Amino acid sequence: MAVPGGAYMMGATKEELGDSTNDKIKYLDETPRHPERVRSFALAKFKVTKREFSVFTKETGFVGKGCRIYDGKAWRYDPDADWMHPGFEQTEQDPVVCVSWDDAQKFIRWLNAKIPESSHHKYRLPTEVEWEYAARAGTATPTYWGDEPAETCRHENTRDLSKNALDQPAQAGGCSDRYAFTSPVGSFSTNPWGFSDMLGDALEWIQDCPKIGYRIGPSYAPDSSTTCRTRGLRGASWASIPIAVRAANRTARGPTERNSTVGFRMASDLSR
Numbered sequence: 618m619a620v621p622g623g624a625y626m627m628g629a630t631k632e633e634l635g636d637s638t639n640d641k642i643k644y645l646d647e648t649p650r651h652p653e654r655v656r657s658f659a660l661a662k663f664k665v666t667k668r669e670f671s672v673f674t675k676e677t678g679f680v681g682k683g684c685r686i687y688d689g690k691a692w693r694y695d696p697d698a699d700w701m702h703p704g705f706e707q708t709e710q711d712p713v714v715c716v717s718w719d720d721a722q723k724f725i726r727w728l729n730a731k732i733p734e735s736s737h738h739k740y741r742l743p744t745e746v747e748w749e750y751a752a753r754a755g756t757a758t759p760t761y762w763g764d765e766p767a768e769t770c771r772h773e774n775t776r777d778l779s780k781n782a783l784d785q786p787a788q789a790g791g792c793s794d795r796y797a798f799t800s801p802v803g804s805f806s807t808n809p810w811g812f813s814d815m816l817g818d819a820l821e822w823i824q825d826c827p828k829i830g831y832r833i834g835p836s837y838a839p840d841s842s843t844t845c846r847t848r849g850l851r852g853a854s855w856a857s858i859p860i861a862v863r864a865a866n867r868t869a870r871g872p873t874e875r876n877s878t879v880g881f882r883m884a885s886d887l888s889r
Contacts, residue, residue: 668709684715743884773817819880854878
């Protein structure tokens with residue numbers, strides 16, 4: 618879907634985070650809050666699904682074994698887990714998970730090879746600035762539905778009461794979204810711009826190389842080189858605790874790492 622160009626305030630406010638050591642670290646990573654301008658671009662309404670990814674694997678012979686999963690007692694690396702077997706049952710319409718940043722790039726290159734060279738609509742991952750702009754969808758609150766955690770289950774699939782049986786010590790929202798793991802894309806209401814699951818279901822790879830905090834200045838520009846030691850992740854997942862379910866939340870992992878909480882969504886430039 619086309620996203621109109623515009624401006625917004627990127628980053629977190631002190632008020633949306635708590636006083637724990639972890640919250641203070643997140644605050645340093647998500648500030649300073651600063652203005653950003655975004656050119657119009659296109660972003661997928663949904664994350665890439667398991668069914669869509671299967672077409673790529675059948676045509677290319679892709680095999681991506683090894684993924685960090687939750688085994689019912691703890692998080693661990695399973696060398697046999699993959700996008701088909703992420704440690705829980707999925708439908709074909711659930712978001713594909715257990716895919717690395719490198720895996721997402723292979724999928725995108727495969728898809729772009731089917732598009733005429735003259736087309737402006739080549740697929741890619743969104744930049745961090747684009748992603749947060751679309752996730753906020755014109756709002757300035759921690760989430761697009763406001764700052765009421767009790768409303769989360771109406772809008773997103775995150776860690777809630779349905780997941781208490783999985784990991785009792787972890788924090789959970791005080792509601793139930795009916796899904797212990799991933800849910801079919803589009804199962805919840807969309808944000809004001811019509812995008813689904815921006816703050817839940819699965820974290821999303823972005824194009825940029827992350828840095829701790831935002832380096833703001835005349836020469837500031839996100840690093841999207843091909844030699845990053847880590848790649849950025851935005852949004853939240855079925856396993857995310859309440860403090861992570863915010864438009865400003867950011868994290869990162871190595872480009873070859875696979876996790877059963879991580880998928881991706883595609884973006885595209887619009888014709889100039």
